[in-house]
Amino acid sequence: MITATGVELRAGSRILLDGATLRIQPGDRIGLVGRNGAGKTTSLKVLAGEGEPHAGEVRRTGELGYLPQDPREGDLSVTAKDRVLSARGLDKLMRDMEKAQASMAELVDDAARDKAINRYARLEERFASLGGYAAESEAARICSNLGLADRVLAQTLQTLSGGQRRRVELARILFAAAEAGAGGKSETILLLDEPTNHLDADSINWLRGFLKQHDGGLVVISHDVELLADVVNKVWFLDATRGELDLYNMGWQRYLDARATDEKRRRRERANAEKKASALQQQAAKLGAKATKAVAAKNMARRAEQMLSALEDTRQADKVARIKFPEPAPCGRTPLTAEGLSKSYGSLEIFTGVDLAVDRGSKVVVLGLNGAGKTTLLRLLGGMETPDTGSVVPGHGLRLGYYAQEHETLDHDASVWENIRHLAPDTGAQELRNLLGSFLFTGEQLDQPAGTLSGGEKTRLALAGLVSSAANVLLLDEPTNNLDPASRAQVLDALRSFAGAVVLVTHDPGAVEALEPERVILLPDGTEDHWSADYLELVQLA
Structure with missing residues (x-):
């Protein structure tokens, strides 16, 4: 159970939440909603104990599973499978069992072998008490339903994309919650911030079913209206105008x-x-x-x-960022070319022999299953990584703009203002202030560290940097993630009207339809084809 009393949250001097008192208990499935920047992510962090309120108190009892928007750092040398199994302590047990088994086979001294056999028996007994191989099978089933193939589970976390690491973390949390509910009702509180990001349609459907059956408490932030309508039985609306949390003890439609x-x-x-x-x-x-x-x-x-x-403030209409890409800088006929690109991480080959020519004003969609290397390809094209073989050749007048799904182009320790100055060093100060204002960054928020922004606000800041660049080739990796419906619509309108070239990676069919692509690149084979509507149904599966 989580109980919060008199909680006040702030971003700088701006009050996000003023004196909230609330409780989360088993059976509550709560949708936490409000516009981007209202403080939803900050609220969830404080409830999870990863942030402190400006005032008030938060008390937690029982098990807790927290999924943040950004992948957690930590020991990235462990395999994805071990990370999931660590939720129940099975990873270390299995390694110890393997070592004991190897000792039993190698030892020639009878006394030492008997000691190894006894150690193995104790480990196996402990392993069985934690669910044994049935639990390992359960973890594999959860991972499979979240689109984590066996080859991905065998990789270390450092070789995975941010989206894959996030799905591993979600699998770990759900695996822990499933144990808590084995043989009875779970009392684990799940705090999930945009859990459907990086999931395909089948995985999202499976996740809805899991959350509906979860007996413990749940607070979920999501822009997936279908998930909210299907899962939640309570709604908390964080009103940015009033700095208050309105509690509705009812389902989504009501x-x-x-x-x-x-x-x-x-x-x-x-x-x-x-x-x-x-x-x-x-x-x-x-x-x-x-x-x-x-x-x-x-x-x-x-x-x-x-x-x-004495009157309550009426809710102001949510402001929407005015996203419009400027006329791209002049360039040659083919501003970006890639020849024979290949990339591996250790013994794992991501793709090989990929060729790509991006013509002036052309629109290209990159498709492939999760882990096929879509983000890696964009990083190679953007110069964020170096290919193992092949080369990326800039054409005449190339001006590149790269939007990274994990916002690594932003300096999270620097302020909003410092970030935009770095992204557009040749633009005048007043012009940049006007630009930030059109992306809803004003006043003291310009001094706010980028790392403290919500996912949607980071997206807006990164897009503002793209707009300021007058790029003629945009590399966009999941640009509609974390956006509320109104902001997403603005991004799609900007894509429709952009006169430059775009290479797009997305799970959002609406983004592909807005782009009206001419070509598609299929990974990991690197096959190039003319776009047709037949490919659209593959977007959410990719």
Whole structure:
């Protein structure tokens, strides 16, 4: 159970949440919603104990599973399989059993062999008490349903993409929660921040079913409306205007209706109160001209002020970033070429012999199963990594813009302002301030470290950097992740109208339709083909 009392959260001097009191207990499946930047991710971090409130107290009892937006760092030398199994302590046990088994076969001394046999028996007994091979099979099933193939599980975390590491972490959390519920009801509280990012359609469907059956508590941040409608039985709306958390003890559709009713009520109450206050102020002004009525006039004016101050703020319409890519810088006919690219991590070959020519204004989609090397290809094209063989050849006038799904182009320790200055060093200060304002960064938020921004805000900042670059070739890796529906629509509109070339990696069919691609590159084989609508159904599976 998690209980929060009088919690206040801030981003700099901006109050995100003011004096919230709430509780999460088994059976609660809560959707935490609100616009990008309202403080949802910050709230979840504090509930998970990975951040401290500015004021108030958070108490936690029982097991907790927390999935942040960004992959956690840690020991990246372990395999993905061991990371998942470590949720129940099975990884170390299995390694110890393998060592004991090897000792039993190698030892020639009877006493030493008997000692190894006894050690193996103790380990095996402990292994069985934790579920044994059935638990290992259960972990493999969870991983498979999240699109983690056996070859991926055999790799070390350092060789995986950010999206793959995030799915490994999700598998680990769900594996731990499944153990807690074995033979009874689970009391594990799951705190999941955008759990469907990097998942294909089949994995998302499976995850919905898992979460619906989870007996413990759940708080989920998601822009996947179908997941919210299918899973949650309560909704917490974080209102950025009022800095308050509105609690709705109902499912998604009833919540939408109730919130619309609440907003109408607030607007009606404010309109009525403003009308009454205005009448009081007018009457006070008339009475104030007469010395004998001065006290009555002051009382009326004070009452009008009290009426207005007691009103709840009405929710302002969410602002939307104005995303529009400028006219690209002039370039030659083929600004970017790649020849014979190959990349391996250790003994694992990602792809080999990939050729690509990006013509001026062309639109290309890269497809492939998770782990096929889509992000790796973009990193090679963007100069973030070096190919094992082959080369990337810049053409005449190439100006490259790279959007990384894990936002590694941002300096998380630097402020919003420092980041945009670095991304656009030749642009004037006022022009950059205007640009940031159009992406909803103003005032003290310019001094906020980029690492403290929400996923959606990091996306907006990275896109602002692209806009400032006047790039003629954009490399976009999952540009619609973490965006609310309104911001996503703006990104798609910007893609439609961009006159430069684009190489796009995405699981979002809407992004592909907006791009109207001419060609598709299929990884890991590197096959190139003309785009057709037949490929669209592969986008969510990729």
